[in-house]
Amino acid sequence: MNIITAIRVDSSNPDHHLWNNHGTWWCHFTLHLPDFTKQRIRTSLDTASPKEARQLRDGLLALFGTRVEAGRNVG
16 A cells, blocks of 8 residues: 655754653654545654654554655655
8 A cells, every 4th residue: 555644844843743741742644545535644653752753653653654854844
């Protein structure tokens, strides 16, 4: 299946796609599927550390073929 991630990166915000819900960081992004539907991904990163949350987010996005470096989308 050919999945396309819809990634909009605000280079001034290192916490793009992240939010803190009562002390736990979460990640959110959207996948656009070949059948013209979309799937929203929201997952807990199970950490209270913003630094660790950024690393986990970057790893999660990399699973879908998107690299984010220094707050910008590079692929």
